[in-house]
Amino acid sequence: MGMAIDFKRRFGSGGGGGDDVAAVAPSEEGDEKGGGVQRSSTATPGSALGVGDAQLHRKLSQRHLNFIAIGGTIGTGFFLSSGTALAKAGPAGCLISYVFVGTILWSVMVSLSEMATYIPTAGAFSVYATRFVDPSLGFALGWLYWFSWAITYALSLTAAGLIIQYWNEDFNIGIIIAIFWVVFTAANYLPVRWFGELEMWLSMLKVITIVGFMIFAICMTSGVGDEGVIGFKYWNDPGAFKEYMVEGSVGKFVGCWAVLIQASFAYQGAELVGVGAGEASDPRKTVPRAIRTTYWSIMFMFVVSIFLITMCVPSNAPDLLTEASNASASPLVIAAQRAGVKVLPHIxxxxxxxxxxxxxxxxxxxxxxxxxxxAEEKQAPQIFKKLDKRGTPIVSVAVTAAFGLLGFLNLSSGGAKVFNWLLNISGVAGLITWASTCVAFLGFMRAMKAQGMSRDELPYKSPFQPFVAYYGLFFNVLITLTQGFTVFIDWSTAGFFAAYISLMIFVVLYVVHKLVYRDSFVDPREADLVKGRLTYGAESDSS
Incomplete structure (x- = not known):
């Protein structure tokens, strides 16, 4: 096929000032209870809310936000790469790594929730970094994060072609890329409510499948299938932990750390609920609930499924290390085959x-x-702010979707090598985004303190701050710096640049912007806590 992409690795991944903006009015239920949003206009939950000159329509409900994030998180990284994670670290090492990364994700999500509820805006990460920390940080973060999603679009289209080839190896991937590029580019020009509905139903199929696998796995470990009662058999033989690259206890730790990095890539996408905050109806209620629901839903599905996979499939199963990029590489399929179920691979x-x-x-x-x-923060051409009457950023959608055409590079072996390098940017970009979100939150807290604003005035107050943000910042930075550690054990110059190209680009973007614009770090006394905010009463939520 001429396909040189390392899909197993890729699937492991997966301001200025302004006037106070009128808040979206609360629901009737919120009015009856008192408190809530203080209306300074006649806006309704479905009306347009100004963010600078742009008018994004607030039409996304909590369930839309939930499934946009779930759709961006639970993908081939879960269905395929969880098998290689088991093969590297063993059942206990694999489970520990996924749970630990889940705690890091929680620190990011609650920090994001506090800012996104007070100032719900599209592209939250770069906006908060620009306003509360450093414009150069917001610039570098925003462009890197945008490029990672634009390139991942090309990956998704290419992966669709490879998956279809499971049924017909002679099918031309280029045709699949072209068809789905047209379909999903067009889908993003639909009114945002329709887009949310489409994403919800697509994501629902994944959720149903995961729940179905949980039921199947419980039955399988209890004795249903060809292998009889399994229980914790595979935790004892071949063992709870596996050595990876080096021998002994160090090798077991290396295996856990390798999976920890892989899990970090797999969890990425959960933060997309923050991107959708700018189009959420009644953000005071919708955003905190959506973030909490998204986090716990993803944690439950990931951790429980990984635990059941470790019970159904031994870590030394040879099929776990296959390079296939379709269902044959999935541990769910391997478990079904061991139980004697023949039809499940196609499902x-x-x-x-x-x-x-x-x-x-x-x-x-x-x-x-x-x-x-x-564009709103004047860090991109102003043409990207152009919206149609339905509130869709038509130019921004077109430019982002155009990068999906890079999937055609995979039709030749030389182009596939170029594409593989571009894809190395996507995984680490998510970790940089998580770390920067924690930094932005610390800047947000510092600005509130400097301007005499109590966190009790916020519509949502996350617990255990700022310690939670420091926890997330430390481990996100640590994982970002060590995610390519295997190249130092078995040195590879090409592997080094492939692992750290994203970090290099981020540093270059930051330094160039700093040298050109000479922006200083944001003075907390002058940080913009006004533009795009929603004005609330004294009542606040906490969790």
Missing amino acids: INAVLLTAVLSAANSNVYSGSRILLAL
Whole structure:
């Protein structure tokens, strides 16, 4: 096929001032209870809300936000790469790594929730970094994050072609790329409510499949299938931990750390609920609930599924290390085959197809909103702020979607090498975004303190701050710096640049912007806590 892409690795991944903006009015239920949003206009929950000159329509409900994030997170990284994670670290090492990364994600999500509820804006990450920390940080973060989603769109389209080849190896991938590029680019020009509905149903299929696998796995470990009662058999033989690259206890730790990095890539996309905050109806209620629901839903599905996979499939199963990029590489399929179920590979392959298509849908949405946010902060050409009457950023969608055509590079071996290098940017970009979100939150807290504003005035107050943000910042930076550690154990110059190209680009973007614009770090006394905010009463939520 001429396909040189390392899909197993890729699937492991997966301001200025302004006037106070009128708040979206609360629901009737909120009015009856008192408190809530203080209306300074006649806006309704479905009306347009000004963010600078742009008018994004607030039409996304909590369930839309939930499924946009779930659609961007649960994809081929879960269905395929969880098998290689088991093979590297063993059942206990694999489970520990996924749970630990889940705690890091929680620190990011609650920090994001506090800012996104007070100032709900499209492209939240770069906006908060620009306003509360450093414009150069917002610039570098925004452009890197946008590029990662634009390139991931091309990956999703290519993956769809490979998955379809499971049923027909002679099918031309180029045709699939072209068809789905047209379909999902067009879908992103629909009114945002329709887009949210489409994403919800695509994501729902993945959720149903995961729940179905949980039920199947419980039955399998209890004795249903060819292998009889399994229980914790594979935790004892071949063992709870595996050595990876080096021998002994160090090798077991290396295996856990390698999976920890892989899990970090797999969880990425959960933060997309923050991108959708700029189009959420009644953000005071919608955003905190959506972030909490998204986090716990993803954690439950990831951790429980990984735990059941470790019970159903031994870590030394040879099929776990296959280079296939379709259902045959999925541990869900391997478990079914060991139980004697023959039809499941075709079902899983169909779900894989919906997974990558759902991801493709989210890729264009998130990338276009980041581009819009960059234009709003005057860090991108102002043409990207152009919206149609339905509130769709038409130019930003077009430019982001155009990068999906890079998927055609995979039709030749030389082009596939170029594409593989571009894809190395996407995984680490998510970690940089998580770390920068924690930095922005610390800047947000510092600005509030300097301007005499109590956190009790916020509509949502996250717990255990600022310690939670420091926790997330430390481990995100640590994982970002060490995610390519295997190249130092078995040195590879090409592998080094492939692992750290994203970090290099981020540093270059930051330094160039700093040298050109000479922006200083944001003075907390002058940080913009006004533009785009929603004005609330004293009542606040906490969790």
